[in-house]
Amino acid sequence: MSEQLLSGSRWSGRYFSNGWQVSGSQGAVTDKATGELLESTGLADADAVSHAVETALAAQRAWSALAYDARAVVLRRAGALFEEHAAEAAEWTARESGAPLAMAERAQSVAAQECYEAAGLASAPYGELLRSGAPRLSLARRRPVGVVGVIAPFNAPLVLAIRAVAPALALGNAVVLKPDPRTAVSGGVLIARIFEEAGLPAGLLHVLPGGAEVGQAVVEHPRVPVIAFTGSTGAGRAIALAAAARFKRVHLELGGNSALVVLHDADVAKAAAAGAFGSFRHAGQICMASGRHLVHESLVDDYLAELTRIAEATVVGDPLGPGVGYGPLIDSGQRDRVHTLVTASVGAGADLLAGGTYDGLFYRPTVLGHTPLDAPAYASEVFGPVAPVVSFADSDEAASLAADSPYGLSLGIITRDVMAGLDLADRVSTGSVHINDQTINDEPTAPFGGLGESGSGGKHGGVQSNLEAFTELQWVTVRRDLPAYPS
Incomplete structure (x- = not known):
């Protein structure tokens, strides 16, 4: 060095x-x-x-x-x-x-x-x-x-x-x-x-x-x-x-528990890649991480399949190693907290489609399908590589789900209809909105901060x-x- x-x-x-x-x-x-x-x-x-x-x-x-x-x-x-x-x-x-x-x-x-x-x-x-x-x-x-x-x-x-x-x-x-x-x-x-x-x-x-x-x-x-x-x-x-x-x-x-909303007209493969980045980047230890994936019911099965594929293909290990997607959690206390939230959410009815295991401080990227709204990994900030997925039927339900959080840090909306994205953004109280992007974004030239418990x-x-x-x-x-x- x-x-x-x-x-x-x-x-x-x-x-x-x-x-x-x-x-x-x-x-x-x-x-x-x-x-x-x-x-x-x-x-x-x-x-x-x-x-x-x-x-x-x-x-x-x-x-x-x-x-x-x-x-x-x-x-x-x-x-x-x-x-x-x-x-x-x-x-x-x-x-x-x-x-x-x-x-x-x-x-x-x-x-x-x-x-x-x-x-x-x-x-x-x-x-x-x-x-x-x-x-x-x-x-x-x-x-x-x-x-x-x-x-x-x-x-x-x-x-x-x-x-x-x-x-x-x-x-x-x-x-x-x-x-x-x-x-x-x-x-x-x-x-x-x-x-x-x-x-x-x-x-x-x-x-x-x-x-x-x-x-x-x-x-x-x-x-x-x-x-x-x-x-x-x-x-x-x-x-x-x-x-x-x-x-x-x-x-x-x-803290944050930011929603990534995938509307009915989204490209599923691109949306899932964005969602994986938003949830798994730095082992999920980012305040703006995509903590809640809200996906239109017509796309949710395909989205879960692609998100699971990405999770299973992600290399977790020494961050200085070649091809590593992300490294360890910061300490054993954080690892145990993440694992407790995941296991409790599976116990509450979420489908464990990928991950949910660890080796030392290395926690595998975890996908939770059809997650109940009261599951701890959906309702709380996890600060770990966990992607809980919930489906919605229409834009009204999407807006209601996205807004139903005490946090208000970041919001991602993926859609081919930018105006529909802006309309949805107007209905959610949050410090930042990123249309056709995941939730992790900041720049030195832009104001950054959250609302509510964020x-x-x-x-x-x-x-x-x-x-x-x-x-x-x-x-x-x-x-x-x-x-x-x-x-």
Whole structure:
């Protein structure tokens, strides 16, 4: 493995907070496919969070006062470094997270684009002139919030961190990032090393791997006014409650159980291929995964046959191996949860057409036919490679089924009639809709977020969404002379 950027000699046993700090507590970095110990990282605690925030506040003042083009230079350098070290970083990502190598490679490209988009964000218009009834100049302008807390998960550790880190920095903020300790390198050390090499001034970025107590300390710190969290709905609910008590702004991108709707005129082979990608990509460990396949009754048998064929042909194994469709689940706890949901759903009446078995952390792609609506794998977010299939008779039933979920993250609709697809989309409350595509889609230029139990409705991505996420709107007036007020 290349040591150009991620040589363990610099960060082994350390976390990044105004330089690399030695930690008394260590976290093992393991290859999820083989169990091999790769390295160790330092784990932070609540005291480290407090120190990081105070340091970040001091550094942020000078950073926000810096000319926008100087901030943009750092972000552009970071983007170039992600591209330059893509192969090395992708291998770490694949080994540490279990993601397929192609997905890990794409993460580096997305991270680079997030940085390039953020560089442009630094020079974006940040205010507007307002009319006033008084003889004065009246304007609204956006100012950095100060310190942004970012809490990112294991499943796409780099992308789900950098999409908040990069725009927050570009807009003049400092950042305290807590990556999941299971992916502390690809979701934390990598980002710290990139910005260290890009010339980001010391003290602006702090990367603190750790458990729930570290995240809690970030959320509860009085000088961290904005929290960007990606993770489970349960954890997001706890964060929202804690933040509300402290009048903090939170951006929550949570779980999902997204529907893929296959209308009567769809090409079955193409639809099943899209459905397989949506459910099995990264072993289903993606918040936008296609968790519910809703297929017109005239196509459902053919769809199930093709989806089963794809599942049985999929190679599951070491993500660095040739021809591997996807790798392991993140840990045994997640594997056991997936298997419990599958077996309970079969017990509830679903037909097990493929999968339902595992070897270590490798769970076979699973197809559940004619799934009852109360089957746990249909009604809940599985976060595993499971495709529950339900049939419907007409568009009204399809819309009702698609909308019948507490989640609202993504929706896929496959049809030859685009207008019918748009009509169906209008009847489902969701953060994103993809007509003639599966549910896993995101881009640095597009706003992304969910509704209901999928999130607070706040979004990342795109100029306007990022401005709203990581700045405060301030009203300013200017008069030529002080008015005369009655004494």
